[in-house]
Amino acid sequence: GESVGLHLPTLSVQEGDNSIINCAYSNSASDYFIWYKQESGKGPQFIIDIRSNMDKRQGQRVTVLLNKTVKHLSLQIAATQPGDSAVYFCAENNAGGTSYGKLTFGQGTILTVHP
Amino acid sequence: NAGVTQTPKFRVLKTGQSMTLLCAQDMNHEYMYWYRQDPGMGLRLIHYSVGEGTTAKGEVPDGYNVSRLKKQNFLLGLESAAPSQTSVYFCASSGRDQQPQHFGDGTRLSIL
Numbered sequence: 001g002e003s004v005g006l007h008l009p010t011l012s013v014q015e016g017d018n019s020i021i022n023c024a025y026s027n028s029a030s031d032y033f034i035w036y037k038q039e040s041g042k043g044p045q046f047i048i049d050i051r052s053n054m055d056k057r058q059g060q061r062v063t064v065l066l067n068k069t070v071k072h073l074s075l076q077i078a079a080t081q082p083g084d085s086a087v088y089f090c091a092e093n094n095a096g097g098t099s100y101g102k103l104t105f106g107q108g109t110i111l112t113v114h115p
Numbered sequence: 116n117a118g119v120t121q122t123p124k125f126r127v128l129k130t131g132q133s134m135t136l137l138c139a140q141d142m143n144h145e146y147m148y149w150y151r152q153d154p155g156m157g158l159r160l161i162h163y164s165v166g167e168g169t170t171a172k173g174e175v176p177d178g179y180n181v182s183r184l185k186k187q188n189f190l191l192g193l194e195s196a197a198p199s200q201t202s203v204y205f206c207a208s209s210g211r212d213q214q215p216q217h218f219g220d221g222t223r224l225s226i227l
Binding site: 032101106108 | 148155159160163171205207209217219221
């Protein structure tokens, strides 16, 4: 299968713990951010997004925090389950000008949840 | 609702051969994108389209061509495949700016 995991940051947690996955972005003009989950052999799956006029957004078991001062994004997963094991990507978009929704992706973080 | 469908799922080519990867979306999205994913490098944009009949270059366009003859379809072509194009290719679509892109499950392409 694909070896997406080479040299990626890893996070190992126990089932039931909370997980925090971090992402540093580079473009201070970026104003839209997305987190994706990618399971082995599958395409990236949308988890949650946030616009730059917000610093926190909550979904079902997930929370995204945005700190524009230090250009940092985090994804918090509550009560992590084995099914959450995957590679997680952050992505940023600068909607100004002619970006046409183009996203710049981070390299990803491997989350492993132990039963 | 199928979302984004990519065909084929797997393909092995010899150097110099050509092929076309197909992407279809049923969400009436304006924007469509082709990415490649290589180990440790995340997703890199090859080409994209902002509407029927339009295409534009992304970050790594060399060696690829695209066409968007119908709104729901976005084709990625390799005219003369090279081993460096061995990768997993993903297609995505979105409705407009600041909306999530929705991805297909990829085409795994090996060039020998």
